[in-house]
Amino acid sequence: MTLASLTRPWRAFSYGFLDASAKREMRRKMIKAVAVPGCQMPYASREVPIARGWGTGGLQVTLTLVNPKSVVKVIDQGADDSVNAASIRRFLTRVSGAGATNDTLAASLIQSRHRIPEEKLRADQILILQVPNPEPLRPVEPNMSAARQMHADADYGRLWLTLYEQIVRSGRVMQGASYPSMVNGRHVMSPSPIPRWDVPKLHMADHLTILSAGREKRIFAVPPHTRVEPLVFDDVPYRVEDHAGLTCARSGLTGYFMNEIPQDGGGSAHEVSDSELGVKAIRRAEGEDPEIGATWYVDGEMQR
Amino acid sequence: MTALAKAMPQLVTAEPLMRFDSLSKRYGPVVALDDVSAHVYPGEVLGIVGESGSGKSTLLRMMNLQESPDAGTYALDLPDLPPNLFDLDRFERRMLCARRIGIVYQNPHQGLLMKNSSSGNVAERLLIAGERRFHVLREKARGALDASEFPLDRMDAPPVELSGGMQQRVQLAKAIALEPALLLLDEPTTGLDVSVQALVLDTLKRLQQDRRMTMVLVSHDLGVIRTMADRVMVMRQGKVVEEGLADQVFQDPQHAYTQQLVHAKL
Numbered sequence: 001m002t003l004a005s006l007t008r009p010w011r012a013f014s015y016g017f018l019d020a021s022a023k024r025e026m027r028r029k030m031i032k033a034v035a036v037p038g039c040q041m042p043y044a045s046r047e048v049p050i051a052r053g054w055g056t057g058g059l060q061v062t063l064t065l066v067n068p069k070s071v072v073k074v075i076d077q078g079a080d081d082s083v084n085a086a087s088i089r090r091f092l093t094r095v096s097g098a099g100a101t102n103d104t105l106a107a108s109l110i111q112s113r114h115r116i117p118e119e120k121l122r123a124d125q126i127l128i129l130q131v132p133n134p135e136p137l138r139p140v141e142p143n144m145s146a147a148r149q150m151h152a153d154a155d156y157g158r159l160w161l162t163l164y165e166q167i168v169r170s171g172r173v174m175q176g177a178s179y180p181s182m183v184n185g186r187h188v189m190s191p192s193p194i195p196r197w198d199v200p201k202l203h204m205a206d207h208l209t210i211l212s213a214g215r216e217k218r219i220f221a222v223p224p225h226t227r228v229e230p231l232v233f234d235d236v237p238y239r240v241e242d243h244a245g246l247t248c249a250r251s252g253l254t255g256y257f258m259n260e261i262p263q264d265g266g267g268s269a270h271e272v273s274d275s276e277l278g279v280k281a282i283r284r285a286e287g288e289d290p291e292i293g294a295t296w297y298v299d300g301e302m303q304r
Numbered sequence: 305m306t307a308l309a310k311a312m313p314q315l316v317t318a319e320p321l322m323r324f325d326s327l328s329k330r331y332g333p334v335v336a337l338d339d340v341s342a343h344v345y346p347g348e349v350l351g352i353v354g355e356s357g358s359g360k361s362t363l364l365r366m367m368n369l370q371e372s373p374d375a376g377t378y379a380l381d382l383p384d385l386p387p388n389l390f391d392l393d394r395f396e397r398r399m400l401c402a403r404r405i406g407i408v409y410q411n412p413h414q415g416l417l418m419k420n421s422s423s424g425n426v427a428e429r430l431l432i433a434g435e436r437r438f439h440v441l442r443e444k445a446r447g448a449l450d451a452s453e454f455p456l457d458r459m460d461a462p463p464v465e466l467s468g469g470m471q472q473r474v475q476l477a478k479a480i481a482l483e484p485a486l487l488l489l490d491e492p493t494t495g496l497d498v499s500v501q502a503l504v505l506d507t508l509k510r511l512q513q514d515r516r517m518t519m520v521l522v523s524h525d526l527g528v529i530r531t532m533a534d535r536v537m538v539m540r541q542g543k544v545v546e547e548g549l550a551d552q553v554f555q556d557p558q559h560a561y562t563q564q565l566v567h568a569k570l
Contacts, residue, residue, distance in 0.1 A: 153395050157431035161417075164431075165424050167438060168460050233438040 016063045017095040022046045026064040026219075030210060033221035038183025039151070040134050045217040055088060055113060056214030058130035062092060062111045065126060070098040073107035078115040078259065078273035085113075102276045105293045114177070116198040118256050118274040119293035121207035123224060129192045131213040134220065136180040136190040156180075156188050159231055167236060176241075182229045189220055191228070197240045197257040201296045202228040204304075244300020248272040251281035255300040319381045321346045321518050322367070322486060327376035329362055329542075336362040337373065338542040344486075347516040351533025351550065353526060353565065359542040360522045364490050367520060368407050369397040380404070382485055402432040406479030410491035412471035415478065418464040422449065422474045425463065429481045448477040453507045469500035473507065480511065489521045493528055505531055526565065530554055538562045 014020065022044070029043040048056050048063070066072065072092050076085035080102040088111065093100045101107050104117040111128045121127055137147040140158035150156070159180050166174045177193035181202070191199055192211055202209055202222050209222040222228055232238045246258045249269040256277065258270035272278040280290040296303060320343035329337040337359045344350045352360045365371040366378060369389060377388040382404060386392065392400065401407075409415040416425050426445035427435075435441055449459050454473040463471045472492055479487055489508070493501040505528065511517055512532075521532050529536060529550070536553045538546040538561065546559040557563045 153398070155398075155432070157428060160431045160436070161420065161424055161428050164427050164438065164441060165420055168421055168424065233441075234436045235440075236438045 013095060015096065016066050017048065017091075018046060018060065018063045022060070023064045026060055029219050030061065030064070030221065033210065033219050034208070034223050036187070037223055037226050038187030038189040038220055040187075040189075040218040040220045042217055043219050045214045048214070049091065050088070052215040053132065054084060055111070055130040057212030057216075057219070058111045058113070058128045058214075059088060059091075060214060061128045061210050061212045061219070062109055063095070065109055065128075066092060066096040066098050068097045069108075070096070071101050071106055071108045072098050073101050073104065073110045075110065075112040075115055075117065077113060078257075079275045081275065102279070103290075104274075104276060105291055114193045114195075115257075115273060116194060116201045116296075118272075118277045118295045118297065120296055121205065123206040125207045127207055127209045129194070129209060129211045131190070131192040131211045131218075132215070133178070134190060134211065134213040134216050134218040136178070136188050151187060154186065156182075156231070159188060160233070163231060163233065163236075167233075173232075173236070173239070180231050182227075182231060183222060184226050185229075187220075188231065189222075195241055195257060196230070196238075197243065197297075199228065199230050200240070200302050204228075240302075243270075244297075246270045248278055248281075251278035252285065253278060253281050255297060256295070257297075320344055321348075321381050322379070322520075323381075324366070324378040325376055327363070327366060327373045327378070329359075329366075329371070329373045335542045337366075337376075340376070340539075340542070340544055342537055342544065342547070344518055344520060346518050347512075348535060349512060349519045349521060349533045351529035351536045352520065352522045352539060353524060353529050353536060354539035355524065355565075357541075358539040360539050361490065362542075363539070364407075364488055364520065364522050367486070368405060368488055369401055380485065399432075402429065403482055404485045405488065406482070406484035406486070407488040408472065408475045408479050408490065408492045410494050412463060412468070412475055415475045416463045416471065419462050421460040421462055422454065422466070422470075422477075423459045425474055426478045426481050429478050433482055444481060445477070448481040449474070451480060451511065452477040453503075467500070468496050469504060472496065472504055476504075476507065476511075480515075480517070483515070485518065487517050487519045489519060489523075491523050491525075492521075494523070494525065501528075508532060526554070538565065 025044050029041045032041045046060060048059050050056060072089060074085040074089040076082040089100050092098060104119045109126050113130045135147060137150055140162060141147045141150060163173050177195055178190045179196050179199050180188050181191050181199055183189050191202060204225055206224055208224055212219045230238045243258050244255055247254045248271050250271055253272045257273045259273045261269045261271055263269055280292050283290045323343040325341045327337050327340045354360045366373060372390050378390055379387055423445040426448050427441040430441050430444055446456060450456060452473040454477060463474050493504050512519060523529050533550045536550045537544055540561050546553060546562045554566060557566050
């Protein structure tokens with residue numbers, strides 16, 4: 001028994017799997033989300049052939065935006081070759097006829113779980129971030145009705161209070177991922193569990209970012225050239241992870257966000273989190289000439 | 305000239321700081337407030353007494369703009385405010401309360417984030433008002449806690465780990481952090497043992513004297529009212545049955561209900 005024998009041929013589905021009504025719903029909510037940057041828009045989240053919590057929000061956005069000329073890249077925690085990324089990529093190409101790539105520069109649609117590629121994205125590219133928990137106020141206000149009222153009032157004092165408590169208890173802000181960020185000076189969003197390293201990449205970027213939570217049925221967006229400012233105290237500056245001095249054990253790259261790989265001896269090695277960037281560096285070292293685009297960070301310093 | 309003006313001319317300025325007129329409120333068949341009017345002068349402490357269900361807590365909630373009456377007006381003599389504060393929308397009310405009105409609740413769970421630090425609870429009030437400098441937040445929280453006679457070596461302990469008296473001091477620090485024009489005290493010493501109650505009252509008296517703070521104190525404990533209030537308003541079944549200087553009301557109560565209350569206490 002094969003998977004193919006258990007499923008209907010792709011022609012039996014609507015183009016891009018989702019029916020026209022679902023796509024219209026997604027398009028309308030995406031337009032609203034772009035019109036009010038950072039504001040969470042509720043939407044009718046459909047069933048797709050992966051489990052809730054595995055990227056259904058991102059997948060629905062990608063399925064709505066994809067066309068036969070699209071080139072799709074799927075990232076899972078920086079890697080293109082994880083089971084989840086490979087499954088989603090194969091599904092997308094199967095139901096849409098779109099091309100697939102690992103190369104950030106070649107992609108038109110980039111669906112990502114918790115990382116933003118190190119190479120700068122262009123205006124003709126769309127980044128789709130999978131979001132497990134879209135509500136930044138949930139840790140401080142479990143009542144979602146009250147939380148929505150707080151968004152309406154731009155009442156984000158409790159989020160700053162969380163940062164205050166972290167500094168009091170630990171001497172520094174401990175929020176590692178999902179760092180609450182003010183979008184366009186109005187709405188605070190949780191930029192999905194991307195590391196702090198990645199948050200500045202959203203600020204005044206050339207590309208459109210759409211963040212979608214399938215389980216929570218919320219969609220929000222950061223349009224191109226929009227301010228994304230992490231919440232910080234005036235006298236306690238925002239700090240990204242201290243990875244500037246780390247070197248990738250496989251590619252030799254330095255100054256990018258790294259994954260820590262525990263070693264048998266008890267120590268740890270580091271590998272560049274953006275696996276495709278690492279692959280390009282290795283290919284270049286082996287004498288090939290892959291195109292490596294400009295990166296957001298150079299020697300660990302964010303470039304503007 | 306009113307009796308208050310004669311007795312304490314230093315309190316009475318040209319205009320009362322707070323004035324509410326003809327407040328009425330019904331909850332179904334229950335009349336919570338029936339045509340209640342009063343005013344409070346700057347630097348004055350108004351005590352409101354009455355049995356449970358007399359309407360004093362409803363009145364306090366209205367002063368804190370948490371509730372609207374069926375009829376009546378409420379004004380504060382502060383710049384840029386409308387003649388009737390009930391005309392403000394929900395957000396404007398919230399901002400006004402955060403910045404200009406402090407409140408200490410009977411139950412600290414109502415006024416505090418029990419798992420945040422005590423200084424964080426005070427800082428929250430400052431954050432709502434727009435302060436975004438960590439070191440300023442820290443210093444102002446320290447100052448407010450110190451003014452409330454809270455032990456500063458415990459300023460980062462969460463209220464859940466503190467005694468009832470300490471929790472009330474944190475509430476007090478939070479309420480005075482922005483130096484509000486009006487401080488509302490809803491049974492602030494109920495549930496505390498007598499010695500702690502005396503300490504909290506001492507702190508309140510000192511704050512009132514040092515800062516000329518205008519306070520409205522709601523309590524069913526006549527001893528607390530007598531200790532703190534310049535003027536007393538006695539409420540019963542939603543109506544003000546007697547109003548006057550504290551000494552006058554306690555020494556020579558006119559209304560039968562007030563006489564009953566005073567004698568019951570004695």
